[in-house]
Amino acid sequence: MLLQIAEPGRSTAPHQHRLAIGIDLGTTNSLAATVRSGETMVINDEQGRSLLPSVVRYLPSGKVDVGHDALAARSADPHNTIQSVKRFMGRAYDDLGDLADIPYRFVCSEGMLQIKTAADVRSPIEVSSEILKQLRERAEASLGGELTGAVITVPAYFDDAQRQATKDAARLAGINVLRLLAEPTAAAVAYGLDNGSEGVYVVYDLGGGTFDVSVLRLRQGVFEVLATNGDSALGGDDFDRAIYNWILQQAGLSGLPTVDLGNLLAEARRAKEALTELEQVSICCNLSQGLAVALTLTRAEFAAMTRELVARTLQPTRKALRDAGLTRDAVQGVVLVGGSTRMLPVRSAVADFFGKQPLTNLDPDKVVALGAAIQANALVGNQQDDSLLLLDVIPLSLGIETMGGLTEKIIPRNSTLPIARGQDFTTFKDGQTAMSIHVVQGERELVFDCRSLARFELRGIPAMVAGAARIRVTFQVDADGLLSVSAREMKTGVEASVEVKPAYGLGDEQISAMLQASMHHASDDMHRRALVEQQVEGQRLIEAVSAAVQQDGYLLELEERQLIQQRIAQLVDAMQGQYSEAVRHAVEALNGATQAFAAKRMDASISQAFTGRTVETLGV
Amino acid sequence: MTITLTERAAVRVQNFMTNRGKGVGLRISVKTSGCSGMAYSLEFADELDGDEMTFESHGVKLLVDAKSLAYLDGTELDYAKEGLNEGFKFNNPNVKATCGCGESFSV
Numbered sequence: 001m002l003l004q005i006a007e008p009g010r011s012t013a014p015h016q017h018r019l020a021i022g023i024d025l026g027t028t029n030s031l032a033a034t035v036r037s038g039e040t041m042v043i044n045d046e047q048g049r050s051l052l053p054s055v056v057r058y059l060p061s062g063k064v065d066v067g068h069d070a071l072a073a074r075s076a077d078p079h080n081t082i083q084s085v086k087r088f089m090g091r092a093y094d095d096l097g098d099l100a101d102i103p104y105r106f107v108c109s110e111g112m113l114q115i116k117t118a119a120d121v122r123s124p125i126e127v128s129s130e131i132l133k134q135l136r137e138r139a140e141a142s143l144g145g146e147l148t149g150a151v152i153t154v155p156a157y158f159d160d161a162q163r164q165a166t167k168d169a170a171r172l173a174g175i176n177v178l179r180l181l182a183e184p185t186a187a188a189v190a191y192g193l194d195n196g197s198e199g200v201y202v203v204y205d206l207g208g209g210t211f212d213v214s215v216l217r218l219r220q221g222v223f224e225v226l227a228t229n230g231d232s233a234l235g236g237d238d239f240d241r242a243i244y245n246w247i248l249q250q251a252g253l254s255g256l257p258t259v260d261l262g263n264l265l266a267e268a269r270r271a272k273e274a275l276t277e278l279e280q281v282s283i284c285c286n287l288s289q290g291l292a293v294a295l296t297l298t299r300a301e302f303a304a305m306t307r308e309l310v311a312r313t314l315q316p317t318r319k320a321l322r323d324a325g326l327t328r329d330a331v332q333g334v335v336l337v338g339g340s341t342r343m344l345p346v347r348s349a350v351a352d353f354f355g356k357q358p359l360t361n362l363d364p365d366k367v368v369a370l371g372a373a374i375q376a377n378a379l380v381g382n383q384q385d386d387s388l389l390l391l392d393v394i395p396l397s398l399g400i401e402t403m404g405g406l407t408e409k410i411i412p413r414n415s416t417l418p419i420a421r422g423q424d425f426t427t428f429k430d431g432q433t434a435m436s437i438h439v440v441q442g443e444r445e446l447v448f449d450c451r452s453l454a455r456f457e458l459r460g461i462p463a464m465v466a467g468a469a470r471i472r473v474t475f476q477v478d479a480d481g482l483l484s485v486s487a488r489e490m491k492t493g494v495e496a497s498v499e500v501k502p503a504y505g506l507g508d509e510q511i512s513a514m515l516q517a518s519m520h521h522a523s524d525d526m527h528r529r530a531l532v533e534q535q536v537e538g539q540r541l542i543e544a545v546s547a548a549v550q551q552d553g554y555l556l557e558l559e560e561r562q563l564i565q566q567r568i569a570q571l572v573d574a575m576q577g578q579y580s581e582a583v584r585h586a587v588e589a590l591n592g593a594t595q596a597f598a599a600k601r602m603d604a605s606i607s608q609a610f611t612g613r614t615v616e617t618l619g620v
Numbered sequence: 621m622t623i624t625l626t627e628r629a630a631v632r633v634q635n636f637m638t639n640r641g642k643g644v645g646l647r648i649s650v651k652t653s654g655c656s657g658m659a660y661s662l663e664f665a666d667e668l669d670g671d672e673m674t675f676e677s678h679g680v681k682l683l684v685d686a687k688s689l690a691y692l693d694g695t696e697l698d699y700a701k702e703g704l705n706e707g708f709k710f711n712n713p714n715v716k717a718t719c720g721c722g723e724s725f726s727v
């Protein structure tokens with residue numbers, strides 16, 4: 001047994017080590033890192049390689065190759081060698097769009113898409129889990145024990161289906177997911193920015209096939225993703241292709257067989273990577289029909305042929321800043337992530353754009369995994385101070401029930417903890433002195449479909465006309481996910497509150513089921529919401545009109561009164577039906593029928609007020 | 621009475637400590653637990669504790685309490701690689717039996 005040095009007071013009993021890793025599950029490459037004796041390091045395989053190509057090959061025998069071996073077989077066995085599976089995570093067949101240059105045989109099925117392989121039909125989750133399994137085995141061999149858990153990174157823009165798919169893949173690989181972490185946040189953590197000064201940081205991530213840019217704000221040790229943007233079809237591969245096209249043009253080649261294409265692309269990539277170190281590289285390649293290529297590529301030529309590609313990354317960068325409502329000079333630091341940010345033209349373009357040198361002292365293709373490892377280490381309790389990084393997010397929205405059984409979301413899901421949000425509500429009825437507050441969790445529009453967390457009452461609201469009271473409901477979730485809700489009547493300051501544990505008793509499966517249901521029912525919900533809203537409006541109007549008629553009915557002509565009665569009956573009818581439009585029309589009709597009445601009441605109340613004052617001044 | 625580090629182990633400890641940014645030495649102790657009765661514990665030390673014995677080996681301070689020292693006397697701490705795994709290894713002349721994994725021992 002080989003021991004690591006623990007932080008003071010943090011050493012564990014034998015066989016109870018808290019082994020934790022961070023995993024960067026990339027489109028092109030994946031890798032794992034850990035904290036050992038206080039040092040964050042990448043976990044290498046037996047050959048000393050840190051990056052595991054995110055490629056899985058299914059053989060007819062049932063054997064599965066992952067990583068370098070699978071990558072090598074890519075052109076020989078394209079149908080069964082799955083690359084870039086991250087693009088398919090949590091996606092349905094219909095989401096895919098253009099399948100022209102994807103060689104896999106997709107199976108048209110309900111829900112998440114499936115791929116037909118020599119082994120059998122496989123889902124992206126299963127493919128991904130093979131990559132994760134490989135990394136888990138590598139880590140356990142290296143750390144000498146079973147893992148307590150892992151932090152896995154996902155792009156900041158991943159939606160819940162994609163996040164859930166990632167979690168499911170991990171579970172399938174026998175990995176306990178401590179937390180999913182946004183890739184840009186992980187990179188920022190790796191640079192220790194969370195311990196530094198508060199401010200805005202930009203994470204510029206140019207990988208093999210995708211470009212992501214994120215604007216983060218650090219406040220009280222918590223990163224908030226303010227905006228993300230990118231191009232899901234822009235990465236190092238495009239730079240390889242630029243060199244490849246240049247080679248064809250220089251050598252006057254065209255219509256090459258597939259083998260040559262593959263070899264030339266590989267050579268182009270080698271040249272691109274070598275130019276990071278060298279002023280110029282020679283490109284030599286023997287082609288199948290006895291042809292050979294021998295060229296020299298300089299840094300200047302490379303920069304010229306890729307200028308446009310580099311410029312294409314700055315467009316989303318501008319957009320992200322604009323979405324965050326910030327200008328370039330508000331940015332305190334820029335972090336470079338992704339193997340392609342090693343390219344010098346990229347580095348200088350980013351430096352020029354922001355007017356400052358980006359952070360580059362960590363390996364750009366490892367920085368995400370390193371940050372995830374730091375987070376994982378803290379989460380399993382290996383840190384000396386218990387100051388866990390406060391990067392948790394709310395898995396499902398939190399809100400309250402409003403009239404008609406609708407949910408009003410107060411804290412949207414994926415908000416970073418801790419968080420506090422308030423919203424003002426009002427009374428529905430004249431003279432209402434109490435308000436019942438029903439706290440719910442979920443994405444659905446109707447309370448009925450959400451999870452009820454708590455109910456409490458605010459009493460002692462002074463009697464006022466409907467809509468006049470102002471009741472501020474505040475939701476606060478602390479760093480441990482503990483929710484407290486308070487309601488306060490703003491005029492008198494009467495207050496009531498309740499504490500709830502939102503995540504309590506809600507497993508990942510339930511969370512994902514709830515999310516799935518919400519996606520599934522999205523348009524249903526919209527219609528139902530519209531109907532309920534109109535019904536509430538109708539009810540409000542009927543009550544108001546009835547009260548007015550009772551009070552000031554003497555102002556009405558018989559005909560007018562009959563029309564109003566008729567319109568009320570029609571509205572009641574419509575409200576019993578299923579069509580929000582019908583209710584809306586009936587509401588408008590009733591409104592129309594009461595217009596003259598309303599004007600008369602207004603006149604009457606003005607003269608009444610006038611009379612009233614006269615009486616008062618008379619001292620009667 | 622003595623405890624030592626191999627040079628290889630000392631270099632490692634120094635690297636880890638520099639990387640950590642603080643620490644006065646390495647605190648070694650023996651705790652009773654585990655499948656063979658006792659187990660080593662290895663921690664960074666941020667301050668000296670007056671009751672401990674201090675040894676210095678290749679420039680690294682080793683802090684050991686009296687009770688642990690009884691089990692550790694003559695131990696050499698090495699840094700080793702086994703396959704993909706690497707870490708510190710105790711060569712302890714007092715040990716009679718270790719458990720299967722070598723993580724706990726008895727004397």
Ligand SMILES: Nc1ncnc2c1ncn2[C@@H]1O[C@H](COP(=O)(O)OP(=O)(O)OP(=O)(O)O)[C@@H](O)[C@H]1O
Nearest residue numbers: 026027028029207208209210236273338339340342
């Ligand atoms: N020295 C280098 N110079 C230039 N490019 C490099 C260098 N090293 C690696 N790359 C490029 O980095 C890319 C892979 O980057 P990385 O491993 O970060 O991708 P990834 O995170 O898996 O992909 P993605 O971000 O698309 O999910 C490849 O295009 C590779 O050619």
Ligand SMILES: [Mg+2]
Nearest residue numbers: 026027207338
């Ligand atoms: Mg990446």
